[in-house]
Amino acid sequence: MSKKKAAKPAPKKAAAKKVAAKSQTMMTENRVFKPSAEFSKKARIGSMAEYRRMHEESLKHPEKFFGREAKELTWQKPFTKVLEWKCPNAKWFLGGKLNVSENCLDRHLVGVNKTKAALIWEGEPGEKRVLTYQQLHREVCRFANVLKRNKVKKGDRVMIYLPMIPEAAIAMLACTRIGAVHSVVFGGFSAESIKDRVLDCGAKIIITSDGGYRRGAVVPLKKNVDDALKSGETAVETVIVYRRTGQDVHIEEGRDVWWHRELEYVDAHCAAAVLDSESPLFILYTSGSTGKPKGILHSTAGYLLHAQMTCKYVFDLRDDDVYWCTADVGWVTGHTYMIYGPLSLGATSLMYEGAPNWPENDRFWRIIEEYAVTVFYTAPTAIRAFMKWGDEWLKKHDLSSLRLLGTVGEPINPEAWMWYHTQVGGGKCPIVDTWWQTETGGHMITPIPGATPTKPGTATLPFFGVDAAIVDDLGQEVGKDEQGKLVIRKPWPPMLRGIWGDKKRYQETYWSEFDGWYFAGDGARKDKDGYFWIIGRIDDVLNVAGHRLGTAEVESALVSHPSVAEAAVVGRPDEMKGQGVVCFVTVKEGIATSRDLADELKKHVRKVIGPVATPDEVRFAAALPKTRSGKIMRRLLKQIAAGEVIKGDTTTLEDLSVIAQLAASGED
């Protein structure tokens, strides 16, 4: 199929033109790092030949390959057909019945895993908890009964707004136990963001806590929920509140109930619901190129299989591993690689509540040493921060337990890769640089640690079932070292099943650029070895410290301020965060611009979206650069934000003096 497609692609955009251009010279580290013979010998996949054979089989005979892999899940009823694909709708493992919590918990209760640590947790203030598989199972069953008691039924949406505490995992797994669909909202999002998401997914229940700890401060989670519900627009009838910090919170009679009180009414028996392979599992909101975040919908069997398979082949998790994924549970990485993947495989997953620099810059290294962490998965932004804080923080700790390192969320610069390799991994740990997205559910392009020779800065090669290619605007594969658009040409088991409540947007966003292929929104190039180098987003989405942020979201937050007439938001390269947020703003008649107003606007965006979206810079101007047809020229704004000399064609610009003004409009 792909051959035919490549020869005769079907671009839907009328004015498609070739975009592929020789990529700019990138600062690369030319060394290649092969896994050690010792690592390869013990790994599940120990050679490139083995990887290539499996990859080929997964593409040529997906039914056979995935049919075999899926046998490792526990099925209540076996599936009868592996795949049904009518673009853009995929169904995997048709006819099968299974339950995620049963796969993550019950099946580990026979044998030694019963008393094995499922979750090891450390709170920011320093408390420690370990939940064995048996204990976690019990808590999940009890809480599933609490959900039932509060009238939650199969298919209902449950919003979870919790700090990084075991109860987040318990609440998620409890939803899966009864077939409810969870939607976790990151604790760094504001009341308004919660409200938008609750309204969109129609949740009738929210699970939150009084607060959570972050860098020594208490985050007022319950208050944010109260504010989100204040206007009375949502359908929320119940709020379950977990007591974490003990601070005073408002309890709304008839709506709010305490988690611990509710537990008094239930027992610990709760049969796992019998669910279809394609039952919706969760909705997770992520930014797109419009002001409205998209509710990415994932379903049950394909997602769980991939989560488990990647933990098996990419992290190569073993019975005696202590595995730590530092992502927050509010992001997809927290879902797939802190909870579902490791637990489905029966591994031990570590969860830490707080900031990496609290109380001091060595908190992560302290944790690795204390729990003898073996596999560590974090983001390039965090690695760059550790580099900046200095090697002395690491030197105080014994990190020799580590055997494998991973990164995710943004391109990793070769300097950070090398530092991670030598300083954290002691030169002996393979690094898996995993490229994927909220939409893809799990790893898509990634090294296989016992097989793939790695090069700093590339996510290397596609995972099983992933038919990735880099194409120009016409859908033709670009040549070696040429930049183009990253597409996936075949359905894969954990792919998103849609955007909640918006079929049209699902089709348009992912499947309309190239008919029948998934367009990821990223630019990339392939080198002579076929390795994929991800350049970054080529749509109006920023990647700030590994968090996705739509420029349109920030723009609509800005224009909701009474002083703002118009706003355009662009990213600018940032040494630490990957990208910083720069806002160009024009104010309404009669409003004076000032540093105070700039600060007020930053605070306003923070309030509307949440601290993740805080602008780095607000620049005022009399006008924004526009084409004669009124389109904002973002290319120019990006150059101005980055302090570059304006390059390229400005002939369509309405008013050239605007550029000079904007360039002179820095904050200082």
Ligand code: PRX
């Ligand atoms: O641009 C890519 C970048 O993060 C985007 C996906 O963001 P999100 O859905 O929030 O998921 C993040 C965690 C999976 C991608 O479109 N990205 C993710 N991983 C990498 C990456 N860019 C380069 N290298 C990576 N390893």
